[in-house]
Amino acid sequence: MEKLEHKKENLKEQILNKLQELRKTLPEQQSNTRTSATQNILDFAAMIYQVDPYNEGLESGKYISWLQDLDADAYNASLKLNGPQKES
Secondary structure (H helix, E strand, C coil), X not given: CHHHHHHHHHXXXXXXXXXXXXXXXXXXXXXXXXXXXXXXXXXXXXXXXXXCCCCCCCCCCHHHHHHHCCCHHHHHHHXXXXXXXXXX
């Protein structure tokens, strides 16, 4: 049981480190969300939720629905794509 808890703690730490790295690369504001920064957020979400990455391109705007359909936290993240560096 301790081994499992240790693995969970390591995974949590890895995810938080990746999040910090990602946050450093994001712009404070972006009026157009069809950017590589948004794709990086989608890739991070796919990793967190263990789903296939979004790869349909950002032109259609379907990425917003893809993100919103993951869960309530992802839905909230989708509302902040114009200011991706801000913490909630």
